[in-house]
Amino acid sequence: DSGVTQTPKHLITATGQRVTLRCSPRSGDLSVYWYQQSLDQGLQFLIQYYNGEERAKGNILERFSAQQFPDLHSELNLSSLELGDSALYFCASSLAAGGYTGELFFGEGSRLTVL
Amino acid sequence: QQQVKQSPQSLIVQKGGISIINCAYENTAFDYFPWYQQFPGKGPALLIAIRPDVSEKKEGRFTISFNKSAKQFSLHIMDSQPGDSATYFCAASTGGYQKVTFGTGTKLQVIP
Numbered sequence: 001d002s003g004v005t006q007t008p009k010h011l012i013t014a015t016g017q018r019v020t021l022r023c024s025p026r027s028g029d030l031s032v033y034w035y036q037q038s039l040d041q042g043l044q045f046l047i048q049y050y051n052g053e054e055r056a057k058g059n060i061l062e063r064f065s066a067q068q069f070p071d072l073h074s075e076l077n078l079s080s081l082e083l084g085d086s087a088l089y090f091c092a093s094s095l096a097a098g099g100y101t102g103e104l105f106f107g108e109g110s111r112l113t114v115l
Numbered sequence: 116q117q118q119v120k121q122s123p124q125s126l127i128v129q130k131g132g133i134s135i136i137n138c139a140y141e142n143t144a145f146d147y148f149p150w151y152q153q154f155p156g157k158g159p160a161l162l163i164a165i166r167p168d169v170s171e172k173k174e175g176r177f178t179i180s181f182n183k184s185a186k187q188f189s190l191h192i193m194d195s196q197p198g199d200s201a202t203y204f205c206a207a208s209t210g211g212y213q214k215v216t217f218g219t220g221t222k223l224q225v226i227p
Contacts, residue, residue, distance in 0.1 A: 002158065002160065004158075033215070035217075041219075041220075042121075042204065042217055042218065042219040042220045043159070043204060043217040043220075045215070045216070045217070090158055090159075092158075103149065103161045103164070104151075104159075104161070104215060106151075106158030106159050106160065107158050108156070108157055108158050109157075109158055
């Protein structure tokens with residue numbers, strides 16, 4: 001168990017809809033990362049937050065947005081969903097720069113299916 | 116410049132054999148090179164990692180070889196076992212706020 005909690009584990013929705021994925025990082029971790037993994041694909045970096053602030057942005061679509069709250073949990077919002085958004089979405093957390101070990105701790109992912 | 120190139124995409128190895136996965140990078144600012152292991156239905160988990168001041172790191176059956184001048188690093192799995200069947204990702208990151216770049220993954224199948 002990595003200590004990172006993601007909900008929901010599975011989500012089935014229709015095209016055009018909006019969903020929110022939630023992530024609770026490991027206790028004490030200030031950085032949260034979101035990754036997308038499509039079938040048999042690698043890990044595509046979406047966005048990173050550090051202590052509530054956006055730190056890095058990857059290939060995140062404009063239809064997607066994220067935020068990190070004061071209690072450090074994070075949410076990834078996906079809107080106007082398309083079939084191609086079907087994927088496994090991972091959240092990962094890590095320590096702040098001051099305690100940097102370089103290791104990311106991944107949750108078990110949220111599997112989104114868009115029909 | 117932020118890419119990490121990984122090969123092969125898939126690999127089939129017999130039990131007891133050596134599995135070798137290779138990665139190459141361009142960004143010389145990378146200072147941490149981890150390998151992650153992912154089983155089906157699970158999130159990736161750190162397997163082993165190396166920093167560029169050493170050329171090799173070994174943990175059990177897993178060894179990272181690092182060639183700084185060639186900007187390449189590889190994972191060797193000795194005495195491969197069916198339980199090693201998983202997808203392996205190499206990655207590279209810089210310090211500070213830990214931007215992590217992953218390779219495309221290698222699906223390893225170890226057959227009895």
